[in-house]
Amino acid sequence: MNWKRCVSDWLLPAAVAAVIFAIDAFIELGVAAAVLYVVVVWLAYSRGNPRGVVIAAGGCSLLTLAGLALSPPGGEILQVLANRGLALFAIWITALLCHRVLQLTQDQRQRAEAAEETAAELKVKAKASARKSRALASIAEDLRQERRRLRAETKERNRLSAIVESTEDAVVGKTLDGIVTNWNHGAETLYGYAAEEMIGQPIAQVVPDDRLDELSDIMDRLRRGQSVKHLETVRVDKSGTRRNVSLTISPIRDPAGSIVGASAIARDITERKAAESALRERDERITTLLDSTGEGIYGVDCEGNCIFANAASARLLGYDSPDKFLGRNMHDLIHYQRPDGSPYPNNECRIYLAFRENCGAHVDDELLWRKDGSSFEAEYWSNPVYKERALVGAVVTFVDITERKRLEGEQRKLHNDLEHRVEERTAELREANRALSESDTFFHLLVEQVWDYAIFRLDTKGRVSRWNEGAERLSGYTEQEILGHDFSVFYTPKDRSADRPGRELQTVCQAGRMEGECWRLRKDGSRYWANVVVTALRDEQQNLTGFIYIARDITKRQIAKQEMERMASVVRDSNDAVTVQELDGTITAWNRGAERLYGYSEQEMLGRNIAETIPEEVRFLADEMTQSIKEGKLIDSLETQRKTKDGRVLDIWLTVTALLDPEGLLRGVATTERDVTELKATHAKLQHANEELEEAIEAVTRSNAELDQFAYVASHDLKSPLRAIDSLAKWIVEDAGEDLPESCRAHLGKMQQRVQRMEKLLTDLLHYSRAGRILYEPEGVDTGQLVHEIIELVAKPEGFLITVADNMPTIETARPPLEHVFLNLVTNAIKHHNRPDGRIELSVRHRHEFYEFSVADDGPGIDPKFHERIFGMFQTLQPRDKVEGSGMGLAVIKKVVESYGGTIRVDSTAGCGTTFRFTWPTSHPSQTEAAQTEQLSQSPAWEPKQELMHVQ
């Protein structure tokens, strides 16, 4: 019904109802206005809907009752109620009538429709029946046959009922509520209840209490149309005995197909159960037995597939359960590869020989493969299994023999070792036996011919009983001399008096052996430092039979050791710092000098790096030094800097020594370090002083040159006026002639004399200033010839004798100065001699790099107190008026001799003559001295000949 229709159906009744209600509301209660609602019901009826009539009636009834409350009061209460009751009655009577009418109308309409439809169908069927008419005959036949079949079925059912009744199985019918409907003879037998007893009774009666749940499950399944087959369960019979039964329950349907009940067939299986249980127990026992054995056991069928396996086989093969084997081809699973790694084809399997060749197999040289792909050496037995004389498969037993194989291997090895050892030992013994037979002679040869060791034997009293060549060589005693003597003769008297020999033997007796180092004496009384080993000799009964005494001279080694210790102590205590470093700079030695120098103690520095003492700015020097040493270059020493603990930086003179190991590989360096800070300062001062000195020398040189110039000027400019005075004096004497008084002539004479002396002084002064400053070319000077020429040149009194030694040498030297010296000494000797028959001897001695020439006279001699003075300037011992001289002669000689590196001295005592000795170098002065001489000689050359004249 849609909305529009609903409105059109109901709008009018509703509007009418509303009008009636309004009227009712305005009319007193006493008037039966509500009867008008009948119109509404009629209107509903006119719509033709039976339900609508009822609804309208209901609605009007409500409005009637509502009007009771709303209408203005009027009339008596009974009247009101009667009115209202009447209205309601009218409404509902009308409604019922309308409803009934409508229903009847509806039925008639439906039947009419159905008749129309049937008519239409009949038309269709009529057409169809024309087609089917031919088949009707056969259908009739079919129906006949069906009737026959039904009859047969009925017969069959009756027969089945008889069978059911007679079967030994209990057949029970029941409703879905579990009420028994059928109970056959078998049920009576099984359960003990008669059919009469059970029909109409619940089936639960034969179900034990603990199986009631099972029963309700069964009933549920049955209701759903399912059946239960061969359910093995328990039921109780009438006597209360539990019986094992196998139940098959099927639902029973009525011909319409609805389930109306069930049939249960129960078979008593108590006996079978017992048999099964016994069988299972046996199986379990066998399984337990199989599982408890350590050997893997499995069975295969004739295809090689596993049919059972025990727990051990799973364990051995690495599977968690033997069930994993079931149905698997065991060869492919665990036996697929040979020990050499090649595949093992199934058809060659020796396990399967059991069923293929029908013979057992026992194999212990193959592998079985575990689940994880690893393998183990296995021993297995495979035997065919027969069932009723037919071959059905094989049973295989296997064990892991890895451990056994290993043990076997070890055992074999041990056995081999043992045999080998026995052989070795036998060989050793054989060798020992042979060596023993040789050893006696060999030992004697050995002992007797050992040179470096004194080996001798002492008897129990300490007397020498055997003596070898080494002993003779070491101690100086021959065998004849020493045999039978007490060995204490080898000890120093001090040791002997302290009974050291006796005590030592005692020690050896107790300890069996003694080793030591001590002083020993030789036959000639000299000592040597010996390394001594003394061993006690005992026979088989442990009785002392003597001693073997072995001594070696290790004096040299001892000296070397002491020397080394001394050296070590020198290094340790040296004032110079000595340190040793490894190549990476790690300090391994730090002596006291280093401690003093740097302030770090040995403990502080060992293991630290030398770099810590090297200031940054000179570290490259250290690196270069290390590099050079590594490259094998030799570094003697270098100057560098080091830092002390308190942060001072010292100038260090470093001497480096490479430390090589015995193979000659560089292991480190030892350095000796000396603080040259002060030295450097001193050096700087010295250099400064040197510079000053050089300046001074330059100044002196300059002033010498000035002096030279002065001397030259003096000799010229002072001499000129002198000569003028001399000339004038002479001219006065000449010009005055006889007129000049004698006194004037004498005065003029003395004046001339003084002028001459003055001139001589000036000349000698000039010579002195120049002496030794002129460079002469060296030449071969025959000194003998030289002095002879001088002797001939000088004026000497008659009877004066001058002798010259024969051995006067020829010297490579400057001739003029040497000539000057000889000439002046000879002329002095003559000039100062007090007798006309004086003698002068010239001689020479060779003294190292010098010749010492002597000029000896037998004149008056010189008092030793004047010896110093005579070599001074302007010194004379005689008044100049008595012996003419400037007093410069010896001063000039001394200066000349000394300028050539020689010395001059005088030996004389008053009255015993005078000997002048001077030395002159055997070779010419070196170039530097010559150069110096040249530098200083910037003065006019002097002429020896003239000199000679002046000296005279």
Add this chain to the structure above:
Amino acid sequence: MSNKPANQVIHILLVEDDEIDAMGIQRAFRKQKIANPIHVAENGIEALNMLRSSNGHGPMPRPYLILLDLNMPQMNGIEFLEELRKDPDLNDSLVFVLTTSDDDRDKVAAYEKHVAGYMVKAKAGEDFLHLMELLDGYWRYVEFPPEKHGVR
């Protein structure tokens, strides 16, 4: 000189600053009775003037011989020689050095200027006796350079 013709009288130019030395030489000449005219100049400049007659007395009469001291004020002997040898009229002059200097350097310098001889006064002998002997022999046997204009 006595045996030479009058026009062949040899004049002597003594260049000497020391008055006493000059007197001594003159005395020596007198003592030896040597009458050759002696002209004295006190230094090189004066000597050159006398030779070149720039002092108004006319040039030095030839032949002449110069006795030259080396240590002199104003122009010393070596400087004088230098001027002399540069002068074409005078470069043939005969010069004897008579000096107190015994210095080799002086000797070398003098001979480089072609002096006829070098004599140290100290060796000239008592009263220049050796000098006199030398000169007497010298001009007796040695030919002097002739007049230059005559040659031309």
